[in-house]
Amino acid sequence: MVKAELERTNVQLLQAEKMASIGELAAGVAHQLNNPLGGITLFTQLVMEEYTLPKGAVKGLNRILDNAKRCRSIVKELLTFARKTDNEIHPQDIKVILSQTISLVEDQALFQNIAVHKDFDEPVPLVPVDVQKMKHVFMNIILNAADAMDGTGNLSLSCWVSPKKDKVFVEIADTGPGIPDDMLLKIFDPFFTTKEPGKGTGLGLSLAYRIVEDHGGKIYVESTVGLGTAFVIELLLSPPDMEGPGHGR
Ligand SMILES: Nc1ncnc2c1ncn2[C@@H]1O[C@H](COP(=O)(O)OP(=O)(O)OP(=O)(O)O)[C@@H](O)[C@H]1O
Ligand SMILES: [Mg+2]
Structure with a gap:
């Protein structure tokens, strides 16, 4: 019983260490990704607005926008994960x-x-x-x-x-x-x-x-x-x- 509890505490400690370092890494990467992702979205939208494009091109650009949006939501999740927000x-x-x-x-x-x-x-x-x-x-x-x-x-x-x-x-x-x-x-x-x-x-x-x-x-x-x-x-x-x-x- 005591051994099992010790093992459980050990696993929890190891996990805490792992989370701390991965958290820092994740925050860094997420921050760096945010700006270029914003750029991809903005310039894709600009191209779509400024030019009359064939249907196929519009379809392709919309897929770029959708994928960029998905990346941004992953980045957002990462930031929530890494950032320790205040507890209420x-x-x-x-x-x-x-x-x-x-x-x-x-x-x-x-x-x-x-x-x-x-x-x-x-x-x-x-x-x-x-x-x-x-x-x-x-x-x-x-x-x-x-x-x-x-x-x-x-x-x-x-x-x-x-x-x-x-x-x-x-x-x-x-x-x-x-x-x-x-x-x-x-x-x-x-x-x-x-x-x-x-x-x-x-x-x-x-x-x-x-x-x-x-x-x-x-x-x-x-x-x-x-x-x-x-x-x-x-x-x-x-x-x-x-x-x-x-x-x-
Ligand atoms: N109740 C469960 N039964 C079986 N496997 C589970 C269960 N809960 C979690 N898992 C396994 O643990 C993995 C990790 O779960 P976690 O919630 O962290 O990520 P996810 O559900 O795969 O993705 P996300 O939560 O980000 O949408 C799952 O992919 C699944 O393999
Ligand atoms: Mg899940």
Whole structure:
């Protein structure tokens, strides 16, 4: 038990180091890409406005614009990932945040054959979190689960308080294909994705990891190939360095 916990702490430390250096690199690259990308968009638009072009050329230029737009949104995601924005920490009802997040996506086609189960402790004390960032974390994990199940299966959302009443746990579990052991070590790495190009950037879980870590919490995953995957988020009820509302970094 103690050994397993030590190993888990070690993995978390290693991951934190890896994230810090990749974060710096990502920020640098993203900044440098922003200007030329703006230039590509601007000059393409100018050419389209100034000249009467054959249909084929307009089609090609529109594709350049679309691709440049996609690059810009990846750069934006990278910057959010790398930049540590201030946290707006306030006591929040985690169950409400979970319910609001799932209701945002439940009506989408991808969720039509997914049964959502909720199992929430009553009551769960308010947890000091940045509500938008926590929604982002839950959303990323829920969408990953729906993707993994390919739109069919069970999604369970649970929330409970630790026996010592010092932590709140959130679990998001799916009945998808599971994640093989060798891949488990990589899923929190920025840009690790098994999705086809254009479908995923591989930033979802690394951003979730960063956000939970910023809250003084922990995130881990348990998965069995063929049975499913569960992400567990552990949040402190009174993080030591986060006293007072509106705490920034
Ligand atoms: N619930 C899950 N079941 C199976 N595999 C998963 C699950 N969640 C994540 N993964 C694996 O982890 C990879 C990384 O996930 P992550 O959210 O970081 O990136 P992504 O979903 O591929 O892309 P993005 O989130 O940027 O759109 C996924 O591509 C997938 O292979
Ligand atoms: Mg994702």
